[in-house]
Amino acid sequence: xxxxxxxxxxxxxxxxxxxxxSLLSTLMFxxxxxxxxxxxxxxxxxxxxxxxxxxxxxxxxGDEVIAGGGIAGTVRAIGDSxxxxxxxxxxxxxxxxxxxxxxxxxxxxxxx
Numbered sequence: 738x739x740x741x742x743x744x745x746x747x748x749x750x751x752x753x754x755x756x757x758x759s760l761l762s763t764l765m766f767x768x769x770x771x772x773x774x775x776x777x778x779x780x781x782x783x784x785x786x787x788x789x790x791x792x793x794x795x796x797x798x799g800d801e802v803i804a805g806g807g808i809a810g811t812v813r814a815i816g817d818s819x820x821x822x823x824x825x826x827x828x829x830x831x832x833x834x835x836x837x838x839x840x841x842x843x844x845x846x847x848x849x
Contacts, residue, residue, distance in 0.1 A: 793834050796820070801846050805836040809846060 810824035
């Protein structure tokens with residue numbers, strides 16, 4: 738008996754043992770993991786991006802919006818890339834269209 742036999746168990750191969758795992762069982766775990774990632778992360782994000790794009794397409798003058806930085810105001814002009822938002826009497830700021838986060842119901846800012 739060797740000293741290494743006490744530290745490391747000797748491997749005894751069974752005669753006629755089956756080969757390694759099949760290709761299907763080897764690829765099963767990564768495929769399931771990719772499917773879970775798609776349904777939990779990727780698909781909801783694509784849905785939110787599509788909803789945001791349709792919201793920006795429906796944006797019109799007079800809508801009350803909240804921009805990304807928390808700026809709330811009324812849309813006064815819409816360009817290709819920028820939107821002019823009136824945040825107070827005669828105070829207007831230009832923000833990028835993508836920065837518009839939410840369109841509020843009419844009259845929300847006047848009641849606040």
